[in-house]
Amino acid sequence: MTYKALCSIALASLILSSAGGAYAATTPDNMTCQQFLDMTPEAHSPVILWVVSDDTINKEGDSFSKTTVDATVLPKVVELCKKNPTKKITSFKQEIAGFFKKM
Incomplete structure (x- = not known):
C-alpha cells in the first residue's frame, strides 16, 4: 500500500471513531x-x-515526528482556521507546506 492509502485508512478510522456519523462523509x-x-x-x-x-x-x-508537527505546524494551522472557519482546509495547502519548510 502507498503512504497516502495508509494515511487515508488511519484518518478514516480516526474520523469515524471520534466524530460518529456526523462527519462520516x-x-x-x-x-x-x-x-x-x-x-x-x-x-x-x-x-x-x-x-x-x-x-x-x-x-x-528527513522525517517529522508527530510531536514536532504538533508543536510547530499545528498551532499555525489552528490559527488560520480560527480566522477562516468556513474555508476548506485544503485552501491553505501552500501555507501549511511553508510551515513545514520552516521547521
Missing part, C-alpha cells in the same frame, strides 16, 4: 476549517499531513 479534501477544529485533537496532525502529502514537503528525506 467528510475527508480532508472537502473538510472546512470549522470541521477540522471540531475534530478530536489527536486527528489534527494526520489531517495536516494528508493536506500536504501530494507535495514534497521534505526533500532531504
Whole structure:
C-alpha cells in the first residue's frame, strides 16, 4: 500500500471513531476549517499531513515526528482556521507546506 492509502485508512478510522456519523462523509479534501477544529485533537496532525502529502514537503528525506508537527505546524494551522472557519482546509495547502519548510 502507498503512504497516502495508509494515511487515508488511519484518518478514516480516526474520523469515524471520534466524530460518529456526523462527519462520516467528510475527508480532508472537502473538510472546512470549522470541521477540522471540531475534530478530536489527536486527528489534527494526520489531517495536516494528508493536506500536504501530494507535495514534497521534505526533500532531504528527513522525517517529522508527530510531536514536532504538533508543536510547530499545528498551532499555525489552528490559527488560520480560527480566522477562516468556513474555508476548506485544503485552501491553505501552500501555507501549511511553508510551515513545514520552516521547521
